[in-house]
Amino acid sequence: MRDRGIFKQAFLRTIPVMMGYVFLGFAFGLLLQRAGYHWLWALAASVLVYAGSMQFVLVGLLTQGASLLTIAVTTLVVNSRHIFYGLSFIDTFKAMGKRGLYMVFSLTDETYALLCSTTPGSSPEDTKRLLFNISALDQCYWVCGSVLGALMGNVITFNITGIDFAMTALFTVIVVEQWLTTKNHVPALLGFTCAAIALVALGPDQFLLPALTACMTILLVFRNPVERYNRKVAGVSNPQETH
Amino acid sequence: MEFRATLLVILVAAGTTLLTRAIPFLLFGRKRSIPKSVSYLGAMLPHAVMAALLVYCLKAIEFGAMGLWIHEILAVLITIAIHWWRRNTLLSIVVGTASYMLLTQGLLGI
Known part of the structure; x- marks a missing residue:
């Protein structure tokens, strides 16, 4: 029961990221498929790399046949902002043991934003579970979006232009919330x-x-x-x- | 599009991404106590980073092209107003996104 409560809480918190990630992941999968790659590559990239903006850059680098050094340097530059994120969570993730390793791996812009605005649960263990669920759900959305995009790029029935604003809205809300608290x-x-x-x-x-x-x-x-x-x-x- | 080359590219990108996320932990993870200046940064930086990321979200705004940036700014202002009023994250994001979609798809005639 308690696990389900925590999962539900994590799910509700991640809904905004879900809207943004499914859409953006979809766009990434679509791009990669149009570049001539099997959908399994979209899956592999979203599971292993898991870095929103960088994966879009990666599609270009792949098709250009860029060198591995170029790939490494570009990734370093595009993702270097992530270096700042971990600073706020050193003690928290250290206390999470093996789950902490996944927390480090999955610390994207949006997950960082959600974790920053997450209030502690009723016990330290509950808090850890909540944080872990949030991170894992976020990556699920991203992976699902990419695979969907790669599999069924041409089957969109309604106009979803502008749905990626969900991400901007999320950051806006976080800034307002931080301002008020x-x-x-x-x-x-x-x-x-x-x-x-x-x-x-x-x-x-x-x-x-x-x-x-x-x-x-x-x-x-x-x-x-x-x-x-x-x-x-x-x-x-x-x-x-x-x- | 060889299998090995593509796999290598993805692995290099994955490894480098992980490195950027792990650097703070590699630097300060082993020590029992974190330097005071680092925990000070940990407390202060998120507010600065979030404000900077909001600008990052809006970076594509081109002030030359009339119309498009008005939509983004309007939708952000609507999101701010709704959130200030109700303090309900999901509500603010749904209303903000919906208003942006309506604006940008021209359904409101602006």
Whole structure:
């Protein structure tokens, strides 16, 4: 019973990612199939690589016949933002034993976002199960989407243009939720500002990594004032908490 | 499209992806205690990263082409408003996505 409750909770939390992943996975499978690859390759890529944006890049690299070194360097650059994600979960994943290894492997943008916004369960073990279920469900959606796309690319009956906005909506909700539950808005404003400046300066294809590096550097350099500000805003209790 | 070449490409991409995700754990996983600056970053960075990722989602907006970016910005504003009001994640995402689909498919005539 308890397992089913946790699974249901994880399922409800992952529905937004499901909408985004099934659609995006479908698009990936479709692309790979159009490039002349068997659907099993879509399955293999989504099970083994499991990196949304990188897999789209991979289709291009495969068809170009790029060298393995090019593949490795490109993957490193496209996925380098993932280096920042693990920092928030070192203790959590360490405590999860073997499941922790899968948690590291499956830490995509969207899963990271969901895990960040997941509140602890009634016991540490429940929390671990919840986190694991969320990660595993997310990958299931992605794998199902890719295989479906590769198998039945031409059989879409209704207009699904724009459904990939689910991903943007998910990030929007997370930013709003973080904004409403924290008193220190400096990191959020910093992230937004750095990304906006980098986007304008560097263009859409390579702005994220410099933006994230700038955020981290600025946070580290101004650690003392930020921590002082943290203590200050935490010390002032706000009686009118929303909800 | 040889079998071995394709398999190698996928394995290299898989290995490198795993490496990027494992780096923090390889650096700090063995130590009993994590340096204070690292746990400070772990607490502060998610807020910055999420805001940056939201910009990343909207990066394809081309301000030159009238119409398309209006749809994205409108749908994001609708999502923000709904979430601020109800604090229900699924509701916000369904309404936000549906409004974007309606806007972008031209069903609202905007």
